[in-house]
Amino acid sequence: MLSPTGRGTAVGGAVLTAAGYALGYPEAAALGVACLLAVASAVVWTLPRPELAAERRITPRKVGRGEPADGIVTLTNTGSRTRRGLRATDVCGDRPLGIDIPVLRPGEVHEARYALPTARRGVIPVGPLRLLRIDPLGLARRARDYGSSDTLVVRPRVRLLPVLPSGKAHHIEGPASDTADDGSLTFHALREYVLGDDLRRVHWRSTARTGTLMVRQMVDVSLPHTTVVLDTRAGAYPSEDDFELAVDSTASIVHAAACSHFPVHLVGDTGPLLLTDGSGDDAESLLDLLALVGRSDRRSIAAAFDDLEHHRGGGSLVVVTGTGDDDGLTAISRVRRRFDRMTVLRVGGTPPAPPPPGGPGPDVPQLHIASLDALSAGWRGEAVR
DSSP: OOHHHHHHHHHHHHHHHHHHHHHHHHHHHHHHHHHHHHHHHHHHHHSSSOOEEEEEEEEESSSEEEOOOOEEEEEOOOSOBBBEEEEEEEEEETTEEEEEOBBBBBBBBBEEEEOOSSSOEEEEOOOOOOEEEOOOOOSBBBEEEESSEEEEEEEEEOOOOOOOOOOOOOOOOOOOSSSSSSSSSSEEEEEETTTOOOOOBHHHHHHHHSSOEEEEEEEEEEEEOEEEEEEEEEOOSHHHHHHHHHHHHHHHHHHHHHTTTTTTEEEEETTEEEESSOOOHHHHHHHHHHHTOOOOOOSSSGGGGGGGGGGGGGSSEEEEEEESSTTGGGGGGGGGGGGGGEEEEEEESSOOOOOOSSOOOOTSSSESSHHHHHHHHHHHHTTTO
């Protein structure tokens, strides 16, 4: 592909050559031919495909918003000729990142490190690496892709917070026979049997129906249960930064509970997003999910509380919303008695409007959070309330 300079040189050379021959000016014709030969030489220079091997690493692959992440590209000249005039561009999302490449002799290896943008949450594609070969005069260039694409996961920022105590133990199922589980364990879900499971928990009816050995998964309902409702409505947040702060606040709350191996129930505008039982890598799963959460165009948050009307009871309910539109917050009154405690987090740089009639009462604390620092201070006070 000719550069703008190359196209101008080609057109000028053609005009000079034609005019020189037509009008009898050999000097102009010779200059025109020289221009055309220079363009042809540039095309020939960039035509061969460089014999290179490219390998990219992203470290770390998962970061919090605003935290540093690097791309590391290793280029190896696998050919028998020295490579000059190479430029490289890697792409992170829709942002091109220039990489300087020195002269590469046969067998030589060059490693380039560059910072990746992490200001926005999401699963961001990185690559493929594009090598641009340019002739010494800058008349022609040829771009080729090397290596494969990779992925950078930018998750919400997290602050270390205490877990809200939720002070009651609820055993709503109750033992049904002398083989029932003791203590505060209750049925949570069915899953496939794995080696080491207690055979007393085999659910024979589901096993017969599916042909796969199924067992009952139990959870300890005496553990502090944290239910978080995240309002993702665009109208609830005056700015994009306010919404990002709301996601960061939600991530900090659920991350604290999950790291303590306590159950977490994350709910969005339309209903449940993720339910964890306090085992495994629940904290990682929650952060990965919140990396993908975006603003919605729903007008009311009321639907988020529909499923909570059937909540088993107990635990803490935290509602994270903005300081803008509060349509649907009155639905909190439908579920407030099903939880031991409730907190409303109003996130944003502007003061929130007064609570709507029928919404959270004076016994439900409302914390106005304008930054993660304010969240840390306000949440620690809430934890000891």
